[in-house]
Amino acid sequence: MTRSLGDSESRIQRIAAVLSARREEVLARGERFYQGPSNISLASHPPFERWDNWVELDSASWPEKRERRFSLIPTTCFNCESACGLLAYVDKDTGRVAKFEGNPEHPGSRGKNCAKGPATINQITDPDRILYPLKRSKGRGQGEWHRVSWDEALDDIASRIRTAIIEDRKDEIMCHIGRPGEDGFTERVLASWGVDGHNSHTNVCSSAGRAGWHYWAGMDRPSADFANADVIFLTSAHLETGHYFNPHAQRITEARERGAKVIVIDTRLSNTATHADWWLSPYPGTEAAINLSIANYIIQNDLFDREFVRRWWNWEEWMEDVHPDKEADFPSFVEQLKEVYKDFTFDYASSESGIDAKVLEEVAVVVAGAKSKFASHIWRSAAAGNLGGWQISRTLVLINALLGAIATEGGTYPNAWNKFVPKPIYVPPHPEVWNDLTWPVEYPLSMNEMSFLLPHLIEQGRGKLEVYFARVYNPVWTNPDGMSWIDLLLDQEKVGCYVALTPTWNETAYFADYVLPMGHASERHDLASYEQYDGQWIAFRQPVLRTFMGANGEVVTDTRQANPGEVWEENEFWIELSWRIDPDGSLGIRKYHESQRNPGEKLSIDEYYGFIFENSVPGLPQAAAREGLSPLQYMQRHGAFEVKKKVGALYEEEIPDQELDGTSINSKGRIFTRTPKPPAINLAPTGDPDPDPEGRRPVGVEVDGRLLRGFPTPSGKLEFYSQTLAQWGWADQAIPGYIKSHIHRENLRENEMVLISTFRLPVQIHTRSANSKWLDEIAHTNPVWINPLDAKRLQITETDLIRVKSEIGYFVAKPWITEGIRPGVVACSHHMGRWKLDPEQNALTMRTVTLQNSGDDRKLVPKSPPQPYKSSDPDTGRFWWKDVGVHQNLIFPVHPDPVSGMHCWHQAVSVEKAQPTDVYGEVYVDRRASREVFERWLEMTRDAFSTSPDGTRRPRWLMRPLKPSKQASLLPPR
Amino acid sequence: MTESFDPVLCRQLGEVTSALSEVASATELRAEIADALGLPGVARSDLYRLFIKDLPPFASIYLSADGNIGGDSQAVISGIYRALGVPVPNDPDHLSSLFALLSQILVAEAKSIENGSEPELSSVVRTRQVLVNDHLLTWLPAYLISAIRVAPQPLSNWVSLCWDALRLLSPPAEAPGPKDREVCLDQVDNLAKLIDFLTTPSKSGIILTLSDIETISTEIGLAVRAGTKRMVLKDVFLTEPEGFSEKVEALIRRQISDYISATAEFSYLDAWVVNAENALKILSNCQ
Numbered sequence A: 001m002t003r004s005l006g007d008s009e010s011r012i013q014r015i016a017a018v019l020s021a022r023r024e025e026v027l028a029r030g031e032r033f034y035q036g037p038s039n040i041s042l043a044s045h046p047p048f049e050r051w052d053n054w055v056e057l058d059s060a061s062w063p064e065k066r067e068r069r070f071s072l073i074p075t076t077c078f079n080c081e082s083a084c085g086l087l088a089y090v091d092k093d094t095g096r097v098a099k100f101e102g103n104p105e106h107p108g109s110r111g112k113n114c115a116k117g118p119a120t121i122n123q124i125t126d127p128d129r130i131l132y133p134l135k136r137s138k139g140r141g142q143g144e145w146h147r148v149s150w151d152e153a154l155d156d157i158a159s160r161i162r163t164a165i166i167e168d169r170k171d172e173i174m175c176h177i178g179r180p181g182e183d184g185f186t187e188r189v190l191a192s193w194g195v196d197g198h199n200s201h202t203n204v205c206s207s208a209g210r211a212g213w214h215y216w217a218g219m220d221r222p223s224a225d226f227a228n229a230d231v232i233f234l235t236s237a238h239l240e241t242g243h244y245f246n247p248h249a250q251r252i253t254e255a256r257e258r259g260a261k262v263i264v265i266d267t268r269l270s271n272t273a274t275h276a277d278w279w280l281s282p283y284p285g286t287e288a289a290i291n292l293s294i295a296n297y298i299i300q301n302d303l304f305d306r307e308f309v310r311r312w313w314n315w316e317e318w319m320e321d322v323h324p325d326k327e328a329d330f331p332s333f334v335e336q337l338k339e340v341y342k343d344f345t346f347d348y349a350s351s352e353s354g355i356d357a358k359v360l361e362e363v364a365v366v367v368a369g370a371k372s373k374f375a376s377h378i379w380r381s382a383a384a385g386n387l388g389g390w391q392i393s394r395t396l397v398l399i400n401a402l403l404g405a406i407a408t409e410g411g412t413y414p415n416a417w418n419k420f421v422p423k424p425i426y427v428p429p430h431p432e433v434w435n436d437l438t439w440p441v442e443y444p445l446s447m448n449e450m451s452f453l454l455p456h457l458i459e460q461g462r463g464k465l466e467v468y469f470a471r472v473y474n475p476v477w478t479n480p481d482g483m484s485w486i487d488l489l490l491d492q493e494k495v496g497c498y499v500a501l502t503p504t505w506n507e508t509a510y511f512a513d514y515v516l517p518m519g520h521a522s523e524r525h526d527l528a529s530y531e532q533y534d535g536q537w538i539a540f541r542q543p544v545l546r547t548f549m550g551a552n553g554e555v556v557t558d559t560r561q562a563n564p565g566e567v568w569e570e571n572e573f574w575i576e577l578s579w580r581i582d583p584d585g586s587l588g589i590r591k592y593h594e595s596q597r598n599p600g601e602k603l604s605i606d607e608y609y610g611f612i613f614e615n616s617v618p619g620l621p622q623a624a625a626r627e628g629l630s631p632l633q634y635m636q637r638h639g640a641f642e643v644k645k646k647v648g649a650l651y652e653e654e655i656p657d658q659e660l661d662g663t664s665i666n667s668k669g670r671i672f673t674r675t676p677k678p679p680a681i682n683l684a685p686t687g688d689p690d691p692d693p694e695g696r697r698p699v700g701v702e703v704d705g706r707l708l709r710g711f712p713t714p715s716g717k718l719e720f721y722s723q724t725l726a727q728w729g730w731a732d733q734a735i736p737g738y739i740k741s742h743i744h745r746e747n748l749r750e751n752e753m754v755l756i757s758t759f760r761l762p763v764q765i766h767t768r769s770a771n772s773k774w775l776d777e778i779a780h781t782n783p784v785w786i787n788p789l790d791a792k793r794l795q796i797t798e799t800d801l802i803r804v805k806s807e808i809g810y811f812v813a814k815p816w817i818t819e820g821i822r823p824g825v826v827a828c829s830h831h832m833g834r835w836k837l838d839p840e841q842n843a844l845t846m847r848t849v850t851l852q853n854s855g856d857d858r859k860l861v862p863k864s865p866p867q868p869y870k871s872s873d874p875d876t877g878r879f880w881w882k883d884v885g886v887h888q889n890l891i892f893p894v895h896p897d898p899v900s901g902m903h904c905w906h907q908a909v910s911v912e913k914a915q916p917t918d919v920y921g922e923v924y925v926d927r928r929a930s931r932e933v934f935e936r937w938l939e940m941t942r943d944a945f946s947t948s949p950d951g952t953r954r955p956r957w958l959m960r961p962l963k964p965s966k967q968a969s970l971l972p973p974r
Numbered sequence B: 001m002t003e004s005f006d007p008v009l010c011r012q013l014g015e016v017t018s019a020l021s022e023v024a025s026a027t028e029l030r031a032e033i034a035d036a037l038g039l040p041g042v043a044r045s046d047l048y049r050l051f052i053k054d055l056p057p058f059a060s061i062y063l064s065a066d067g068n069i070g071g072d073s074q075a076v077i078s079g080i081y082r083a084l085g086v087p088v089p090n091d092p093d094h095l096s097s098l099f100a101l102l103s104q105i106l107v108a109e110a111k112s113i114e115n116g117s118e119p120e121l122s123s124v125v126r127t128r129q130v131l132v133n134d135h136l137l138t139w140l141p142a143y144l145i146s147a148i149r150v151a152p153q154p155l156s157n158w159v160s161l162c163w164d165a166l167r168l169l170s171p172p173a174e175a176p177g178p179k180d181r182e183v184c185l186d187q188v189d190n191l192a193k194l195i196d197f198l199t200t201p202s203k204s205g206i207i208l209t210l211s212d213i214e215t216i217s218t219e220i221g222l223a224v225r226a227g228t229k230r231m232v233l234k235d236v237f238l239t240e241p242e243g244f245s246e247k248v249e250a251l252i253r254r255q256i257s258d259y260i261s262a263t264a265e266f267s268y269l270d271a272w273v274v275n276a277e278n279a280l281k282i283l284s285n286c287q
């Protein structure tokens, strides 16, 4: 800086001239050139650079200007599966979280949240949350508890598990996962114990939607590129107001602003439907017929992407297996394709769905016009409601596959390509056992565990449980036929020890032996990644006060030190439990939970995540180094990292020569190689096709002479024709088709209607959000939607109570008369009708009830509505609502789809005025009828004994959270 | 004291200080601005390193009695916005805010000259001088001297441009002279106090950045823990007191010599020299 003053002046002049010229250009475009410091204050989010010391005026001190200083520490929302970023505002003076807002650094949610994200503050400050480990003092379900130490609980549980493992009763250990919120930690814990004990909620949730995708692409979910689509097609009641709500909704909104068209198929007028260009309200269960009429229009008019279909569909297999008498060339295939779908006219779809054929045609024209910019999505709802719902999903993928809108900009990607699951420090081998309670032989093609059948299977004498964990899960309330769960849990012969891992009280925890408090979004570690656009990201959930304390010099080695009471997190819990199961390492378990840095010591959370961030996330160490941080510190500070943008069509990727040693190619072009699989760092689950007879692994597929990566399916292509379905007894369903639902008009008795029970409200999340006072104030009840025409026919007014009767029982509810539902159908929302047995227990949305048992009769009798009460939070004395809805799921028998295994939620019900003695919220269930329905649906199955082509229990290539060894996958002797 | 600038120079300085303010705000930087200022390839991580990690450009850090952001020194600076009737920004003492304000004042100055409005002009000039003399020259030269040492390469032109602008804005003779400082040697009698002292530039006269501490630690073979500057300092002092003190002394000497070579232009640096020399004594006393 030894320039003369004159030099300084001329430099300033020169630069000012350039700046002025640039500024003029930018201003001429109508943009702002200098953002100015005021922009920082007015920005929607505090800029990252100021997170360490963010100052805001304390609103409660107004008009006085009192400054509050915050450390903003990122974490990940734990309410729905979207895993949006949150920023915890930790008050530097009090060391407490003051509020949560969005994390602008998160590539999926981009700083935005739905109401449930910020309501995390209610969950962590809920005066009635569970703060200490509890053990029951009296008989199960009698509601008396005492506090125990973590040591006592851990030792008891660990010794039961250890004994079961040693005595080779591995099938008696089961962990039932509600909201996973993480990518595989619990699965790996179970794998380390050598048990096939993973159970999920997926078969009451999304199995059917997944199955449709999986049979096509070997990946089980859509990742729609909404933001770049021209046409958005949503087949889901609640998709964009419930599941994946915020990350999807914000991109759909952007697309609409650009002029994209939105088509919503939903019998009920959902929030998304109110924003759609076309709202189609079909008779439930006919969605596949609609999809096929659109597909048929595209096929018959040659509007499909011919090259894409020729190159990427496995049409040759179909021709060979199903039309061996025809020429096996593409033109003959197209001819057969036209033939097979020709009856799915708009008139036919209209007669099935009740939607005007002209409207269907109008929509088909729009869909066909979108070409590769057609983004479709399906998750629960229609797929989850109906027998054969998986075909609704499969026929939707058919439209994408016809248009070539697979992994294109504005199209739909398979999820695994837009997801990143980094390889952890240990990957224990999959178990040597097969659990028949979760994967029974009747459901060889089931996408996920047959979780909701557990009470019935155990009742049939197929097994029992020594230790059953329900982790952030409430099966008594959430699953169908909840009374069967109560019966199961009350029987200590069948369930030796039930451990509820939960942050809050719920209906099922009431029947537990141990209730162990787990943390909310800001009180636990997890790693998440979900498909939300064409890119890959990871998000870090962390106990924010632990991070805050660490940054202020305190040494925190256990999340309980930072959490309220003795609330823990699962990662540390599972590590500790595993050590106690195998204290000396002799069972081979401990080694998966041991520090690599300090052998002989427990694996710490910092080492666990530090390893992942240093070794398994490309680009993260470099990004961290640029900021002078370690990769772990980077994630602690930013909360999320985008691994890749624009992944693109991976199936078109050429296979590098290094992977092509000792290859063979079968007659369909599937390439197998002897080169071992390169070590993968992204463990996002996909199908895993079998090797060839010589043991070479499938590596790609030959297309027009080029060796390409293809899809993780047996054929390496998109499987229009599923040889798997055909070989495993379902040849009649091997191509996308239409299965008439169990609630199809033909299957209803006179006066029966269809009840849609799966729709969700945008501000609640199952039963987990019920301790959020803000959310409860917005939504706390669930009247039954009923069309005015039906109300008139049934002589029902809104001041009446109604009885809704299913095959196994009835509930008493309030009607809401609305044109938002089509005639002949009623609907009742999820989330509501919460109950508790203990009158002393406080709750904002739970009524006190009694349970009456007599023979097979089960009755839930309301006693009193929730009452305001005194607590550390004055708002609990102020809440005003008494009507908390009705627990409808209790009267739903189990309806397992014989192919996908999905519980088919829609119900055939009769609706009538309540009887004079009926009480609002009352529920009656006949358990004998519940068993009969189960047996009836079981008869629809085609079990592996009669269908398995190779003596295995299930096609090995299908995804499975834990994948038992080949030996364990063989069918047992009959 | 009431001398105004040439209106063209006023506008030019206004333009450049606006751009310099944008950089200091450390948010996304427009490519056009980065290009014009000659900051090739400047990345967000560079901005982070300089303005967040090493040298947060809040006047209060360098002027306050405790080395923290906010407090009285920030409140004093807020006064100038109020006096001008403009809204007080969230961070009134951040260099980004101060340069943005300065830019507005310079443009107003140019306008008053062009309009020939004398009373208005002399008030604007006075405001500019208060802003520059009281709120920038008191700390910014010392800050920039440290920035030369630790700024990532792509930001070096930002530092030198700030320096150029400051030179043009401050005739050396008109800057206030050094003030007496009360530095009582025996006040610093334990490690906590020493650390407080070293991290309070208004007392110690030195600016010790996290990068400095990391560099020194590496030189003496220590790994640096994560944490705030105070924590890191405590850690290294406890682990390697002598080796570390020696290196810190060398750093102070270097800063003193840098200050001295610039005092001709920025006479306020005299005060920094006095304090830094005291710091040397305190450090050797502690040993």
Ligand code: SF4
Pocket: A077, A078, A079, A080, A081, A082, A083, A084, A109, A112, A113, A114, A115, A116, A117, A118, A244, A245, A246, A247
């Ligand atoms: S959509 Fe809402 S509930 Fe789901 S993760 Fe995002 S903020 Fe949380």
